[in-house]
Amino acid sequence: MFNPQARWDRRLPGHRDSPYPEEAVTVVARVAQGKVIPLSFIRDASSYEISRINYEWRERNGRDLLYYFSVASGDDAYCLYLSKETMSWRLRQLE
Amino acid sequence: MSKVILHVDMDAFFASIEQAVNPRLKNKPVIVGSRASRHSTVVAAASYEAKAFGVESGMSARSALRACPHAILVPADSAKYVYTSEEIHDLLKGYSPRVEMASIDEFYLDVTGFDAAALGREIREKIFRRFHITASVGIAPNRILAKMASKACKPDGLLLLAENEIPRFLETMPVERVPGIGPSIGAYLRSIGIRTCGQLKAIERNALVRRYGKIGLWLYDIARGRDVDVIGLVADPREQPKSVGHSYTLPRTVYRENVLNAWIRLLSEMVAARLRRYALEGKIVHLYVRQDDFANLLSRQKNFSVHTAEGEEIYGRCVTLLRRAQVVRLRARALGVSVSGIQKAQRNVLFEEDRKRRTITDTVDRVNGRFGEWTIYPAVLSLTRVRSFSEGDKSADHGPDQAALDRVTRQRTRAGNAFAERADRKTDCAADRDTE
Numbered sequence: 182m183f184n185p186q187a188r189w190d191r192r193l194p195g196h197r198d199s200p201y202p203e204e205a206v207t208v209v210a211r212v213a214q215g216k217v218i219p220l221s222f223i224r225d226a227s228s229y230e231i232s233r234i235n236y237e238w239r240e241r242n243g244r245d246l247l248y249y250f251s252v253a254s255g256d257d258a259y260c261l262y263l264s265k266e267t268m269s270w271r272l273r274q275l276e
Numbered sequence: 277m278s279k280v281i282l283h284v285d286m287d288a289f290f291a292s293i294e295q296a297v298n299p300r301l302k303n304k305p306v307i308v309g310s311r312a313s314r315h316s317t318v319v320a321a322a323s324y325e326a327k328a329f330g331v332e333s334g335m336s337a338r339s340a341l342r343a344c345p346h347a348i349l350v351p352a353d354s355a356k357y358v359y360t361s362e363e364i365h366d367l368l369k370g371y372s373p374r375v376e377m378a379s380i381d382e383f384y385l386d387v388t389g390f391d392a393a394a395l396g397r398e399i400r401e402k403i404f405r406r407f408h409i410t411a412s413v414g415i416a417p418n419r420i421l422a423k424m425a426s427k428a429c430k431p432d433g434l435l436l437l438a439e440n441e442i443p444r445f446l447e448t449m450p451v452e453r454v455p456g457i458g459p460s461i462g463a464y465l466r467s468i469g470i471r472t473c474g475q476l477k478a479i480e481r482n483a484l485v486r487r488y489g490k491i492g493l494w495l496y497d498i499a500r501g502r503d504v505d506v507i508g509l510v511a512d513p514r515e516q517p518k519s520v521g522h523s524y525t526l527p528r529t530v531y532r533e534n535v536l537n538a539w540i541r542l543l544s545e546m547v548a549a550r551l552r553r554y555a556l557e558g559k560i561v562h563l564y565v566r567q568d569d570f571a572n573l574l575s576r577q578k579n580f581s582v583h584t585a586e587g588e589e590i591y592g593r594c595v596t597l598l599r600r601a602q603v604v605r606l607r608a609r610a611l612g613v614s615v616s617g618i619q620k621a622q623r624n625v626l627f628e629e630d631r632k633r634r635t636i637t638d639t640v641d642r643v644n645g646r647f648g649e650w651t652i653y654p655a656v657l658s659l660t661r662v663r664s665f666s667e668g669d670k671s672a673d674h675g676p677d678q679a680a681l682d683r684v685t686r687q688r689t690r691a692g693n694a695f696a697e698r699a700d701r702k703t704d705c706a707a708d709r710d711t712e
Contacts, residue, residue: 236297236408240355243648249356251297258298275298 208261208270219250219261222272229254251275278439280392282385283414283422284368284399287431289381290321290357292409294350305329305347309337310525318525320352324431360407367402371395384419396434416442418503423455442501447474454498461491473499516556521614522546529568530608536565538659540594543613545587545654551615552641557583557622558615561593566610576601585621586637587654 207223221230235258236251245266252259258275286292290308295301305326309317319340322331329344341347361380368375374386387395396413403411410432414425421437425445429435437445450472452462464487470476477499484492497503522543530536540563551557562577576597584590594613625631640652 235299236293236356238356238359240359243644243651244646245648253299258300260297275300 203271203273206261206270206272208263210263217248217263219252219263219270222254222259222261222270224272229259278388278417279386280388280390281416281419281422282387282392282396282399283416283419283426284364284383284385284403285412285414285423285426285430286364286381286403287410287412288321288323288327289361289409290352291323291326291350293356293360293407295323296408297356301348301350305331305344307331307337307340307344307347307349308352309349310352317349317351317527322347360409364403364407367406368399371399382423384422387415393434393436396436400432400434418501420455420498420503421445421501424449424453427453446477446499446501447472449473451476456494456498461488461495516618516620517554518618519562519614519616520547520550520554520556520558520618521562521612522550523564523610523612525610526608531605533606535659536606536608536611537591537595538656539608539611540598540613541587541591541654542657542660543611544591544594545657547613547615548585548587548590549641549644549649551585551618552621552637555621556618557585557620558618559583560615560617561590561597562612562614562616563594563597564612565598565606565608568607568609574598574601574603574606579617583617583619583622584615586633588633590615 204224208219209221209223210217210219212218218234219231221228223229231252231254233253234250235253236249238249240247240249245264248263248265250261250263252261260273260275261270263270291306294306294308295304301323303325304323305328306323307319307326308321310320317337319331319333319335319337321333322340326340326344326347329347331340331344331347335343337349341349357380361377365375365377365383368383368385372385372387372390376384378384385395392415396415400411400413403409412426412430412432413434414422414427414429414437415435416422416425416437417439421442425435425437426433428445451457451465451470454473457465465471465476470479476495479496479499481493481496484495486492488495524539524543526539530539559582560577560579562575564573564575566573578593578597580593584593590613625634644651
């Protein structure tokens with residue numbers, strides 16, 4: 182039986198995970214029925230409304246569970262992720 | 277009642293996910309590279325817009341960008357592909373108790389007794405609604421025909437092959453499109469003038485058996501649309517795997533022994549970590565090294581006397597296999613390490629040295645389990661990050677920490693050699709079957 186975890190855990194020791202720069206951000210989110218829905222985020226003292234969530238996925242990193250959201254704000258696309266362990270959000274802008 | 281098999285094949289899976297994640301990539305030629313660098317990556321997937329320019333999976337990024345210069349290269353992000361694949365697998369389990377995940381983007385369902393076409397339509401709709409990506413569905417009386425049907429209706433299609441339609445479907449089907457017919461059999465069949473399954477059907481059974489033995493029998497059946505493979509029940513997660521392995525295509529050709537050994541150690545550690553996660557250990561170690569022309573393959577395996585789930589031990593056994601192969605000027609481009617001969621892990625240890633090693637391993641596993649994989653790792657693995665290690669670059673600057681890396685390598689190489697000698701002595705004494 183094929184095991185996708187076995188085939189695709191390609192994270193390597195000391196190699197940088199993402200080629201894109203990341204930053205910590207403050208996110209306004211709604212938590213309902215066990216689901217997190219980001220509504221807006223604050224970056225450089227400006228608030229960005231999230232108009233659409235394009236994609237969601239999750240990743241386990243040790244005991245931590247990371248919730249990823251690909252979101253649209255205006256004409257720009259961003260990737261936001263929440264660490265369940267630290268309850269902190271980080272953001273990277275998609276090219 | 278004849279079987280009804282439904283094959284779900286995701287369309288340009290990785291590229292479609294990247295287009296769903298970033299709508300700016302929609303309707304554009306997208307190439308998902310196995311890594312971020314444009315110079316040392318292969319195409320893991322290409323969107324249909326890129327495929328229109330001749331870009332295919334497995335091509336080097338350079339060739340792909342030459343074929344389609346305006347393509348957008350996106351580095352692969354395995355987490356989102358694995359997550360999506362597992363979610364689709366979970367969704368499909370709701371449709372049949374017999375679901376098989378054939379690869380990260382392919383699934384077989386046994387839907388005998390159901391309205392397969394309606395199920396196929398519903399599955400495609402659900403996948404699109406939830407993930408905004410498309411799937412093609414093939415339905416046929418067996419696996420191979422179902423897979424051929426899904427390929428024939430790509431992208432975003434559904435093809436149901438009824439029993440009476442199979443001869444017509446196969447008549448003009450090129451033999452290379454049959455899953456399982458590789459380049460060598462394909463080339464042979466072409467050389468004797470066989471290009472389609474219809475032409476293959478005209479060949480006598482004995483002629484195929486004489487040329488290919490069991491595979492000849494299989495070819496004879498396939499030409500008639502027959503396949504005996506069955507879909508297993510949803511796998512029991514407690515089921516013990518027969519082997520555990522990892523393989524990796526290196527960022528560039530590796531000439532230096534210490535760097536090659538660091539990559540072997542890395543794969544050994546990955547294999548060992550998975551064995552320990554499943555509470556297993558194995559004793560047969562298999563190493564393969566593919567050289568830079570991708571044709572020359574070094575493949576060795578050996579049945580050792582003692583079971584293990586330790587990365588260092590597996591690495592030592594790989595070094596033994598490599599030394600015994602006595603290859604000069606190895607130009608490694610891809611590597612694989614796997615362990616078989618698997619049994620449940622035995623917790624009893626005889627010697628103090630082994631007990632200490634196990635304590636250290638357990639502690640490292642706990643730290644990595646708590647803070648994420650590779651939080652702690654053997655220092656020698658840092659060599660996998662050395663960039664300039666092609667033959668022409670041997671004298672090149674390897675960065676400020678190269679001296680430290682070289683020191684680590686010297687120590688590790690000495691330790692590795694000593695370990696390999698110990699392993700040699702152990703195996704020479706043991707009367708185990710040598711499968712080399």
